[in-house]
Amino acid sequence: MDIYRIIDETGKVLWVSVIVFCLAFAFRGDSELFCQDTTLINFSLKDQFNNxxxxxxxxxxxxxxVGSDHEGSEYNETWSLAIYDSLKEIGLEDSVKFLPVADLRGVPFFLKGFVRSKFPSDYSKWILMDWSGKFARSYDFSPDASNIILFDRKGNLIYHMTVTNLDRKRLKKFMGKLLALPDFPQKGA
Structure with missing residues (x-):
């Protein structure tokens, strides 16, 4: 057995794998693929009502x-309501602010009006229209799912979960993270 031949063959396989991996992401255009922000990003966006x-x-x-692409949007309301209802049960529903975000990158400019018209017409169901995908790139949104991210009062990212169908165990875990925040108001306080 020639050890140098094995190393040479392994080196070639590794080198080819690295090149293929790099090319795949170079053409994808996601320069921030491995960079996830750890605080609430600076943003300035409008909702479907132009607010x-x-x-x-x-x-x-x-x-x-609570953010997603089109395919993941079917889970957003279910999870938002489950979190809200969990807070309401203990009288703390006004202790948080929800930030709903639609990842709309890739929508052609001439379809923006049409896409905007497909969002809820109820003003209480506003959703930020993120046409550039700033949130999705900053927090590495998973496609086809709802991305739920918890930030403390200082804007620090505390917890990020990717969900689809409602799962009571995962909801309980999220609520545990939320209620454990040092500056989260306690029931009756």
């Missing part, structure tokens, strides 16, 4: 970001 929101609207609050 403007920025990170300033959420400063000093516990924030629950």
């Amino acid at each position: 403007h929101y920025s990170n300033k609207n959420f400063e000093g609050n516990i924030v629950i970001l």
Whole structure:
């Protein structure tokens, strides 16, 4: 057995794998693929009603970001309501701010009006229209799922989970993370 021949063959396989991996991401265009922000990003976006929101609207609050692409949007309302109802059960539903975000990168400019018209017409169901995918890239959204991200009052990312169908164990885990925040109000306080 020639050890140098094995190393040479292994080296070639490894080198080819590295090149293929790099080329796959070079053509994909995701330069921030491995970079996940750890704080609430600076943003300035509009919802489907053309109302403007920025990170300033959420400063000093516990924030629950709920974001997805089109395929994952079917899970957003279920999870948002489950979290809200869990907070309501203990009288703390007003202790957080929800930040709903639609990842709309890739939608052609001439379809933006049409896409916007497909969002809820109820003003209480506003959703930020993220046409550039800033949130999805910053927090590495998983496609075809709802991405739920918890931020503390200082804007620090505390917990990120990717979900589909409602799972009571995962909901309980999320609520545990939320209720364990040092600055989260306690029931009756």
